[in-house]
Amino acid sequence: MYKVFVDGSAGTTGLQILQRLEKRNDIELIVLPDELRKDERAKKEAINKSDVTILCLPDEAAKASVALCENENTIIIDASTAHRTNESFAYGFAELSPEFRNKIKTSKRIANPGCHASGFCAAVYPLTASGIMGKDYPVTASSITGYSGGGKSMIADYNENGQKESMCSPRFYSLNLTHKHLPEMSKVCSLENAPVFTPIVSKIYNGMLVSIPIVNRLLNKKMTAEEIHGFYKEYYKNEYFVRVMPFGGKEALENGFLPATECNGTNFLDIFVFGNESQTLVVSRLDNLGKGASGAAVQNMNIALGLDEKISL
Known part of the structure; x- marks a missing residue:
């Protein structure tokens, strides 16, 4: 015991x-x-x-x-x-x-x-650790999260004022570009420069999508989006909680939209890869209160x- x-x-x-x-x-x-x-x-x-x-x-x-x-x-x-x-x-x-x-x-x-860092590192660490992405790559990322990530004070604010039009819309924050998860993102992924990171709080209680756009020609190894997807599939093939979803989202999309809430109540983190020969979008989906x-x-x-x-x- x-x-x-x-x-x-x-x-x-x-x-x-x-x-x-x-x-x-x-x-x-x-x-x-x-x-x-x-x-x-x-x-x-x-x-x-x-x-x-x-x-x-x-x-x-x-x-x-x-x-x-x-x-x-x-x-x-x-x-x-x-x-x-x-x-x-x-x-x-x-x-x-x-x-x-x-x-x-x-x-x-x-x-x-951190919750944002979990989604970020799941996507970026394999690329930098393998040398596909240079440590000097100018990484940008955005992350939309449920308001429970703000703790009791933000939960109370949404419970009390959530019907206001301004709070019904997604809201950008940490606009000074010094979010508290940046140090761990940079250190864990061995990045020489901090990512330009934009967090967004949404009027959902929990759920998270972290997205990282990639310009393929700036990678150390020239790869298409589909080849990058294959790399993730192999990298995480033995992991239970990290799931690499089919290329392009396919069945996960709802009329072309990717919902942030499908991992809620679980410890899963789903990785999606979208794009083409020249550009790639990697998205991590997780429960900010679960795997996050x-x-x-x-x-x-x-x-x-x-x-x-x-x-x-």
Whole structure:
């Protein structure tokens, strides 16, 4: 029986993790009463008593909780952005390569990827790691997400004001081009320059589409869109949660439209490739609360404990 403590269990991601774990007979959840959720002494005891602690906290609070851990056997999985570029933390995206999966298996410190970064890295990392895309390629990306990605405050805003015309439309944000997921996107994919990244929030609760346009002639290896699709198909052929969909979307399109919500409630990430001989569009579809947050955390926990990574997912 593994003891698991979710620090920040009242938040959107924390609640989803609890829902995924509460019915497992191999997990004993350590739960603090509401009045002790922010009590440092109670948290320290819970963290050091646990086999796994999952942090669903703001960055500074996550750093403080990591500092409370004195038990060298406790595995910490941090869902904040605080440690995603920290060399002492394994980056928790096992499907990227055997090296990533092995680091998760052997590390006591794991950084859960950001939701936008998950879709981005799933598409870009294989290209840069294989040398198809140069590390100096001028990458651009956009990502449309459900409003649950903004946490409790944004959820409350949409619940209260969601009928306003301005909130019924997709809304661009982080227009200073310094989104908090950019450091991990650049580091994980070994990009020399940060991507020009445009996130967009939409009036859906959850769901996500991350799109990366590619000018084929700028690649190190000249490939058509269909050849790039074949590359992804081979790259992810042994992965359960990353699914490379048929070229051009085909049956996934609804009257020519690609919906953002079809992975909701799952830990799947679907990769689509569209285009022709000169241009390619790669799109990752995922649940921002699933593979983009709580699902990934549970998957990383399973891997770190040496369990079947699909349990609860």
